Amino acid sequence: MSNAELIGQDPGWVIALKGLFIFAACVFLTIMSVWAERRIVARMQQRSGPNRVGKFGLLQALVDGVKLALKEDLIPKAADRIVFVLAPVISTTACFMSFAVIPLTGEVNFFGHRTVMQLTDISVGVLYVLAIASVGVYGIVLAGWSSGSTYPLLGGLRSSAQVISYEVAMGLSLVAVFIYAGSMSTSEIVAAQDKWWYAVILFPSFIIYTISMVGETNRAPFDLAEAEGELVGGFHTEYSSLKFALFFLSEYVNIIAVSALATTLFLGGYHALPGLGFTEQWLGGWFTLAWFFIKVLGFFFVFVWLRGTLPRLRYDQFMKFGWKVLIPFSLAWIMVVSTLRVMSQQQAPRVMIIAFIFSVAFIYIAITSLIDRQKVNLAKAAKVTNSSEPNFPVPTIPTTRAEQLNG
Amino acid sequence: MADELAPRSDDFGLAKADQSKAPITNHESASFSKQLIGFWVTFKTMFKKVNTVQYPEVKEPTAERFHGRHQLNRHPDGLEKCIGCELCAWACPADAIYVEGADNKEGAQFSPGERYGKVYQINYLRCIFCGLCIEACPTRALTMTNEYELADSTRGKLIFEKDDLLGPLRAGMVPPPHPMYPNTDDGNYYRGEVTESHPSQGIAKND
Numbered sequence: 001m002s003n004a005e006l007i008g009q010d011p012g013w014v015i016a017l018k019g020l021f022i023f024a025a026c027v028f029l030t031i032m033s034v035w036a037e038r039r040i041v042a043r044m045q046q047r048s049g050p051n052r053v054g055k056f057g058l059l060q061a062l063v064d065g066v067k068l069a070l071k072e073d074l075i076p077k078a079a080d081r082i083v084f085v086l087a088p089v090i091s092t093t094a095c096f097m098s099f100a101v102i103p104l105t106g107e108v109n110f111f112g113h114r115t116v117m118q119l120t121d122i123s124v125g126v127l128y129v130l131a132i133a134s135v136g137v138y139g140i141v142l143a144g145w146s147s148g149s150t151y152p153l154l155g156g157l158r159s160s161a162q163v164i165s166y167e168v169a170m171g172l173s174l175v176a177v178f179i180y181a182g183s184m185s186t187s188e189i190v191a192a193q194d195k196w197w198y199a200v201i202l203f204p205s206f207i208i209y210t211i212s213m214v215g216e217t218n219r220a221p222f223d224l225a226e227a228e229g230e231l232v233g234g235f236h237t238e239y240s241s242l243k244f245a246l247f248f249l250s251e252y253v254n255i256i257a258v259s260a261l262a263t264t265l266f267l268g269g270y271h272a273l274p275g276l277g278f279t280e281q282w283l284g285g286w287f288t289l290a291w292f293f294i295k296v297l298g299f300f301f302v303f304v305w306l307r308g309t310l311p312r313l314r315y316d317q318f319m320k321f322g323w324k325v326l327i328p329f330s331l332a333w334i335m336v337v338s339t340l341r342v343m344s345q346q347q348a349p350r351v352m353i354i355a356f357i358f359s360v361a362f363i364y365i366a367i368t369s370l371i372d373r374q375k376v377n378l379a380k381a382a383k384v385t386n387s388s389e390p391n392f393p394v395p396t397i398p399t400t401r402a403e404q405l406n407g
Numbered sequence: 408m409a410d411e412l413a414p415r416s417d418d419f420g421l422a423k424a425d426q427s428k429a430p431i432t433n434h435e436s437a438s439f440s441k442q443l444i445g446f447w448v449t450f451k452t453m454f455k456k457v458n459t460v461q462y463p464e465v466k467e468p469t470a471e472r473f474h475g476r477h478q479l480n481r482h483p484d485g486l487e488k489c490i491g492c493e494l495c496a497w498a499c500p501a502d503a504i505y506v507e508g509a510d511n512k513e514g515a516q517f518s519p520g521e522r523y524g525k526v527y528q529i530n531y532l533r534c535i536f537c538g539l540c541i542e543a544c545p546t547r548a549l550t551m552t553n554e555y556e557l558a559d560s561t562r563g564k565l566i567f568e569k570d571d572l573l574g575p576l577r578a579g580m581v582p583p584p585h586p587m588y589p590n591t592d593d594g595n596y597y598r599g600e601v602t603e604s605h606p607s608q609g610i611a612k613n614d
Contacts, residue, residue: 044449048459
């Protein structure tokens with residue numbers, strides 16, 4: 001039975017319990033991931049990180065949450081009150097919703113009922129996730145706008161620009177997956193990866209998705225919307241107490257959500273690592289949940305690693321990277337992938353396919369070497385103008401000590 | 408230190424300095440492989456021993472000459488070294504020290520010589536721990552300890568009075584006021600010729 005059929009047989013109580021389970025898992029993961037991030041980043045900087053509350057500081061995030069809840073809830077006078085309150089709600093709701101279509105396990109025994117841990121399976125599941133992710137950005141944009149303050153507004157504007165640019169690349173990177181899987185349903189995409197993960201066969205797509213998911217979640221090095229060094233706190237500068245906590249929550253749930261999507265689309269979802277397929281039957285199928293979360297946490301580690309390593313990009317560099325590198329590259333890659341797909345579907349001779357691959361590689365090398373040559377030329381030209389004599393007036397350099405002392 | 412202060416033979420090395428050969432070039436980004444090294448650095452660091460000191464439980468000694476809380480010292484017989492000259496207060500760039508001197512009474516001295524510091528306050532909300540007061544002190548009365556735990560809950564508590572700053576009475580010291588060591592003047596004290604208290608000065612602290 002396919003996933004969609006299995007889910008279709010779920011009685012109401014199973015759906016309700018599943019929803020509760022997914023929600024609880026998200027909140028729990030968020031709390032743990034806040035702790036994990038702080039610990040890992042601390043280790044990367046040779047610190048020990050939070051270690052006071054509970055064993056290894058495990059309760060730190062919980063205590064922080066309580067602290068936030070007890071703080072005074074301020075709404076600035078200049079703020080648009082309704083939108084100001086609504087923004088964090090939109091942000092949080094949206095990030096939880098994308099989990100509805102992510103298959104967390106294979107077929108399991110759920111209190112005596114055979115089902116899969118997936119709330120619903122719609123035929124355009126991935127599109128739904130993309131749509132929900134975009135709605136989540138409204139939370140940030142509206143928060144920035146409704147604060148009635150300059151820095152939050154700048155943060156919100158940056159965020160909208162960021163999401164527009166990186167969502168295009170993200171969507172394009174998924175097209176290759178759709179072409180290969182022949183479906184937009186998450187469960188079918190997972191099923192299509194039983195032999196090879198798409199991270200292997202569609203490696204460039206995987207890389208583009210990984211980069212753009214960091215941009216999409218406003219995380220370092222793409223955290224321009226927050227940019228605590230430039231914009232105080234960016235869009236959430238004016239937020240305090242539980243409303244701030246909601247933004248905090250949604251950021252981390254979002255990380256988990258995009259990681260879960262990446263796992264589903266590129267790393268074979270809940271399937272075990274190659275060669276460990278027998279583990280999928282353990283605990284009546286529930287062990288697949290462990291596989292799923294191992295992969296998600298792997299992505300989470302990459303997020304933390306990026307944050308610990310890279311400085312924030314400058315805004316123009318960031319935009320340039322999105323529009324001039326990621327998008328053209330994804331477009332070219334989609335053309336290659338679709339051509340290959342059509343060729344293999346129409347049983348083109350193997351020679352043709354190999355010839356096509358080689359010609360693409362040749363064109364790629366030719367273009368990159370041309371760009372490199374141009375860069376070298378530009379650097380040469382820059383060096384000529386960059387002589388020791390500056391072309392603006394400067395005071396003469398004193399040559400003797402007496403001159404220096406007497407001015 | 409010395410050679411840094413001496414004038415250099417080649418006029419600050421300006422002749423050698425060549426702007427075109429300056430090493431700082433921020434125009435080109437490093438190659439991709441070089442940028443990847445950064446990831447290895449952070450990854451490697453995760454498995455290093457952490458530098459953190461578990462502070463309230465574990466306290467590491469400060470550097471030997473760390474500028475901590477001040478202390479007003481005593482002569483070996485218990486008399487205070489401070490003569491109330493206010494040079495520390497005048498030297499203080501943050502105006503953190505307040506001193507009021509007073510005359511010593513013959514036979515009931517606080518410090519050897521004519522004057523002693525009657526009121527001595529240091530405001531630790533203003534003090535910047537620069538140590539200029541220590542350099543200014545002519546009798547070595549004021550020195551700094553390594554104590555750095557100076558946080559408190561009110562402004563008032565952070566103005567340290569003379570009692571808070573005075574060094575402890577050690578064994579053999581007589582709590583002032585008391586007469587000076589027999590047949591000495593303040594010069595003998597400053598030259599370090601008084602090394603203990605005399606029975607005529609009072610009952611010495613013994614422990």
